[in-house]
Amino acid sequence: MSLQTILLGIDPGLQRTGWGVIACEGARISWVAHGVIAPPTKLALTERLGQLASGIKDVLDFYNPTEAAVEEVFMAKNAQSALLLGHARGATLSVLAQHRVAVTEYATRHIKKALVGTGGAEKDQVAFMVRRLLPQSGAVSADAADALAAAICHAAERRSPTSQLMAAKG
Helix, strand or coil: CCCCCCEEEEEEECCCEEEEEEECCCCCEEEEEEECCCCCCCCCCCHHHHHHHHHHHHHHHHHHHCCEEEECCCCCCCCHHHHHHHHHHHHHHHHHHCCEEEEECCCHHHHHHHHCHHHHHHHHHHHHHHHCCCHHHCCCCCCHHHHHHHHHHHHHHHHCCCHHHHHHHH
């Protein structure tokens, strides 16, 4: 009998940070919860980051995941967008570190390929596969679907023979 592991997926963003929690027991995954943290855009940057960090902390406190999958930065539209996304990722990673949650980061293309079979998949294709793999999740916004996709990708990666070999060597 294998033990159940709670995994958190995060799609960081300053306007909307998607999060998704799944339970993983062997090769079986099941939906636990998902949501979006959306600090008001009228707030100062520091207040928005504070609300983002507080929201992530609430998710960690309630669901107590032991591992997290965080989507890496993809090509931002401009330097300012990349910088703001970096702030959101930094706030997120800091809270995860404070809670001693093991973090693995995945490129967006890697997550899409793991779920849809191609790294160039569209957001609606990712959301469709999330609903297919986690039917109990119901309607899922794009940001929460991306977060759940990251968690599903991580669940698959942690079971792969290469990942198990690396863990044995570590």
